[in-house]
Amino acid sequence: MGNTLEAVVGALLLRRVAFNPRLERVRDVLALVVLAAAGSTTIAATNGVTTLWVSGNLSGSYGAGWFLWWTGDAMGDLIVAPLLLLWLSMPFWKPRRVELFEAFALLALIAVVSWFVFLHGYWRYPHLLFPLLIWAALRFSQRGAVTGSFVVAAFAIKGAIDGTTPLTGGSATEVVQVAEGLLAAVIVSLLFLGAALSERRSAEVALQHERANLGEAQELALGLVEATRTELVGHLLQQAQKLDRLLSDLLDLDSFDGGRPDPPSAPQTSARARPPGRRRLPNGWPPGRSQCPTGRRRGRRSEARADRREPLGERGQVHAAGNRRGRPSRTGGSGPANRSGRLGRRRSGG
Numbered sequence: 001m002g003n004t005l006e007a008v009v010g011a012l013l014l015r016r017v018a019f020n021p022r023l024e025r026v027r028d029v030l031a032l033v034v035l036a037a038a039g040s041t042t043i044a045a046t047n048g049v050t051t052l053w054v055s056g057n058l059s060g061s062y063g064a065g066w067f068l069w070w071t072g073d074a075m076g077d078l079i080v081a082p083l084l085l086l087w088l089s090m091p092f093w094k095p096r097r098v099e100l101f102e103a104f105a106l107l108a109l110i111a112v113v114s115w116f117v118f119l120h121g122y123w124r125y126p127h128l129l130f131p132l133l134i135w136a137a138l139r140f141s142q143r144g145a146v147t148g149s150f151v152v153a154a155f156a157i158k159g160a161i162d163g164t165t166p167l168t169g170g171s172a173t174e175v176v177q178v179a180e181g182l183l184a185a186v187i188v189s190l191l192f193l194g195a196a197l198s199e200r201r202s203a204e205v206a207l208q209h210e211r212a213n214l215g216e217a218q219e220l221a222l223g224l225v226e227a228t229r230t231e232l233v234g235h236l237l238q239q240a241q242k243l244d245r246l247l248s249d250l251l252d253l254d255s256f257d258g259g260r261p262d263p264p265s266a267p268q269t270s271a272r273a274r275p276p277g278r279r280r281l282p283n284g285w286p287p288g289r290s291q292c293p294t295g296r297r298r299g300r301r302s303e304a305r306a307d308r309r310e311p312l313g314e315r316g317q318v319h320a321a322g323n324r325r326g327r328p329s330r331t332g333g334s335g336p337a338n339r340s341g342r343l344g345r346r347r348s349g350g
Contacts, residue, residue, distance in 0.1 A: 002047025006073065010040030021089040023082060023142050024198035029191045037077035045070035068173060075180045078187050079153045082146045093143070106136055107147065114152050118159030123166050133186070137194045141201070145194035149187040156183055 013035040020028045049066045052058040058065050095103065110132045116122045117129065129152055136144030159165045160179040 002044040002051075005047070006040045006044040009043055010036040010077075013040065021085040022198075023086060023146075023191065023195055024202065026192060026195045026199065029188075029195045032077070032082065032191075033188060036081065037074045041070050041073035041077065044073055068177065071177050071180055075153075075184060078184055078191075079150055082142075082191065083150050086142055086146050090143075103140060103144070106132065106139070106144070107151065110136070110148050110151050111155070114155035118155045119162070119164050121164060123159075123164075133190055134193070137190055137197065141198050142191070142194040145190040149183075149190050153183045153187065 014031055017027075017031050017035070019031050023029055023032070045066050048069050049058065049062060052065065053062055110129065113128050113132060117126050133145070133148045133152065136148040138144075140147075156165070156179050157176060160175045163175075165175070165179065
């Protein structure tokens, strides 16, 4: 019951802080250490030790039992949990042949040095493992840090149980607790180092991406500026050509008006060449042609009155025909003579 509740509470706390099982951020490592390894494990330790104490099966003090239970669960969250979370959540690793060879060589080297240090009495040289673990974290990020820490912890616990380490003077449980405490410091340091390197690499990738986007934006802006400038220059050239054609047309029109000869004046007829019997009015026009507006209107009125006259009868047509032929009319005299006589009487009467 306590272990199940511990796992459920730990998962809920990690989800509340948006925990990433890949441990690629420092905040993820901190959440794993504080909330899961140090926080949720207290539930199982308290429940288990309390049950033993109530049932009377607790050997030793309540505090020693509680600390032993809590340490075991916390080391499980620091050693085993990161290994499972990382390899199960990340995509399948497809390294190059050189990287794969380097990874296996480094893992074998860490295992060999751990075997000599913790199982064959070379415990005075544990510092030989630190360069190898740092190398694994630098080259393979969290994969290398988590895997290398798991191998070292396995050999160290085995040596503490077998008594091949200088951690003696107590029970096996106490020796394991001391070894776990030392390993916890190393593992947490490697996890933070791997997270920092992962964040740096992510920042570099994001920076390269932003740089590429900035380059594309600059190229697009330069292309737009060039296109706008080309379009503007073309528009200005078109307007200049239109203005040039307009000025050319105006200059051609001015030259045509300046070089055109004067229109020919109406020929003037001399008095000698004037036909007899036709006199000119003061305005220079013959009497029969009225060019003033008043004369034109009078001519139109005369035509209208002529149109409104009634048609001549048969008798009138005969008299008119006789007058035209020069025959004497009833009034006397021929047609032209009769007309001239009437014109004389009008003048004398007037």
